[in-house]
Amino acid sequence: MNAVAERLLIVEDDPGLTRQLRWSFDQYDPVFAEDRGAAIDQVRRHEPQVVLLDLGLPPEADGIDEGMRALSDILRLAPATKVIVVTGNGDEESAIKAIAAGAYDFYQKPVEIQVVELIIQRAFHIWQLERQNRRLRADADRPLDGLIAISEPMRRIVRQIEKIAPTNATTLLQGDTGSGKEVLARALHRLSPRAEHPFVAINCAAIPEHLLESELFGYEKGAFTGAQKQTLGKVELAEGGTLFLDEIGDMAHGLQAKLLRFLQERVIERVGGRHEIPVDARVVCATHRDLQALIAEGEFREDLYYRVAEITIRIPPLRDRQGDAIAIAKALFERANKEHGRSLRGFSADALAAIEQHGWPGNVRELEHRVNRAVILADGKLIDAEDLGLANAAAEDDDNLLNLRQVRDAAERGALEKSLGRADGNISKAARLLGVSRPAIYDLMRKHGIDTNN
Numbered sequence: 001m002n003a004v005a006e007r008l009l010i011v012e013d014d015p016g017l018t019r020q021l022r023w024s025f026d027q028y029d030p031v032f033a034e035d036r037g038a039a040i041d042q043v044r045r046h047e048p049q050v051v052l053l054d055l056g057l058p059p060e061a062d063g064i065d066e067g068m069r070a071l072s073d074i075l076r077l078a079p080a081t082k083v084i085v086v087t088g089n090g091d092e093e094s095a096i097k098a099i100a101a102g103a104y105d106f107y108q109k110p111v112e113i114q115v116v117e118l119i120i121q122r123a124f125h126i127w128q129l130e131r132q133n134r135r136l137r138a139d140a141d142r143p144l145d146g147l148i149a150i151s152e153p154m155r156r157i158v159r160q161i162e163k164i165a166p167t168n169a170t171t172l173l174q175g176d177t178g179s180g181k182e183v184l185a186r187a188l189h190r191l192s193p194r195a196e197h198p199f200v201a202i203n204c205a206a207i208p209e210h211l212l213e214s215e216l217f218g219y220e221k222g223a224f225t226g227a228q229k230q231t232l233g234k235v236e237l238a239e240g241g242t243l244f245l246d247e248i249g250d251m252a253h254g255l256q257a258k259l260l261r262f263l264q265e266r267v268i269e270r271v272g273g274r275h276e277i278p279v280d281a282r283v284v285c286a287t288h289r290d291l292q293a294l295i296a297e298g299e300f301r302e303d304l305y306y307r308v309a310e311i312t313i314r315i316p317p318l319r320d321r322q323g324d325a326i327a328i329a330k331a332l333f334e335r336a337n338k339e340h341g342r343s344l345r346g347f348s349a350d351a352l353a354a355i356e357q358h359g360w361p362g363n364v365r366e367l368e369h370r371v372n373r374a375v376i377l378a379d380g381k382l383i384d385a386e387d388l389g390l391a392n393a394a395a396e397d398d399d400n401l402l403n404l405r406q407v408r409d410a411a412e413r414g415a416l417e418k419s420l421g422r423a424d425g426n427i428s429k430a431a432r433l434l435g436v437s438r439p440a441i442y443d444l445m446r447k448h449g450i451d452t453n454n
């Protein structure tokens with residue numbers, strides 16, 4: 001944290017004393033004012049961290065009213081300023097009044113330069129410490145840190161998140177795999193009054209149905225073979241905080257009914273338990289699937305849909321968020337460059353063009369994956385399209401393709417086929433290569449008519 005130049009303002013109407021102070025404190029390059037108006041002008045112009053203020057200012061050099069007004073004006077304008085008031089000999093009452101009004105310290109005339117100097121030094125020191133503190137706090141208060149939103153649709157989403165955060169509304173984040181659903185859910189939590197309480201995430205697609213119930217709702221000792229002790233579920237662990245249910249579209253029907261009950265009545269029952277336990281947790285769900293279509297197919301309960309989608313936020317795929325891919329790539333690059341101890345300079349022009357052109361079927365996660373790999377493997381000082389594994393995509397036979405959608409679809413299919421090929425048809429491995437989840441790769445295979453039994 002870099003220090004700023006120290007600047008002292010001396011508000012004093014006695015010319016003899018002013019001269020003495022100027023000479024004594026020239027290391028601070030002091031600025032001067034003789035009355036309240038001039039003092040305020042100097043505060044505006046020079047933003048001094050420390051002010052030495054004589055309380056007996058004209059037109060009432062014998063009273064303290066004008067000095068007290070100057071004190072309050074300065075603090076209103078620049079509350080962090082350390083104001084040291086100078087009072088008449090023995091006038092403790094005024095000094096105490098000034099301290100009560102926000103002055104940092106006081107000093108009684110006659111002025112002894114060495115003592116005043118110590119007080120001033122300490123005031124600058126405290127100001128620096130407080131500034132550091134303010135900065136650290138501001139960093140912690142920026143919960144959207146790390147979330148990059150350059151494109152208009154993403155900026156709109158961030159504004160929505162900021163509005164929804166203080167409420168308890170159950171929110172559904174709908175977006176393709178890797179598009180940032182979890183980052184947004186976390187931001188929502190951190191911006192909410194629940195921020196001090198836990199954020200508990202669970203991926204409904206990753207856990208087999210019979211285990212998901214006990215993961216979610218917990219179980220009592222002896223509820224089933226292996227249930228050796230009472231165990232709390234994710235819902236209970238999120239007490240006071242936020243429960244993030246990822247891939248809600250993949251939740252089995254039976255469990256949907258239990259989740260609905262929790263959302264309606266705000267109570268749960270542990271597996272093998274006999275009584276209801278009230279839980280106060282805000283629920284945020286996410287899915288890459290089209291819940292309306294799932295409802296039509298009878299796979300998702302309509303009543304649950306209306307409960308989880310009190311507010312729906314649709315996150316567009318990365319390819320539709322103009323400017324985001326490059327901005328996120330650059331931020332990811334900085335992080336990876338540091339993390340892997342490399343000293344690369346950035347992206348070459350062809351890499352940037354490839355990032356803009358690529359269809360990003362795996363969205364930000366794919367971007368993260370490619371940038372990380374490129375940072376580790378790049379030979380030169382700049383990352384080029386080849387390091388990103390995008391050289392072919394850029395040079396693909398695009399003359400034969402009519403529009404952007406077709407280009408993207410072709411790139412998506414190409415990447416899919418390549419990864420399946422490289423993984424010898426092993427879906428999990430192919431998903432890892434592409435940086436997408438298993439359900440997402442099945443969706444992509446369906447979309448491109450690729451046989452899952454291949």
Ligand SMILES: Nc1ncnc2c1ncn2[C@@H]1O[C@H](COP(=O)(O)OP(=O)(O)OP(=O)(O)O)[C@@H](O)[C@H]1O
Binds near residue numbers: 148
């Ligand atoms: N706008 C963004 N700015 C910076 N990083 C982002 C952004 N969006 C996503 N990321 C990063 O991309 C990765 C994937 O994001 P996230 O896990 O939130 O996606 P998701 O939609 O929840 O994925 P999935 O559907 O596969 O669970 C994370 O590492 C996340 O930090």
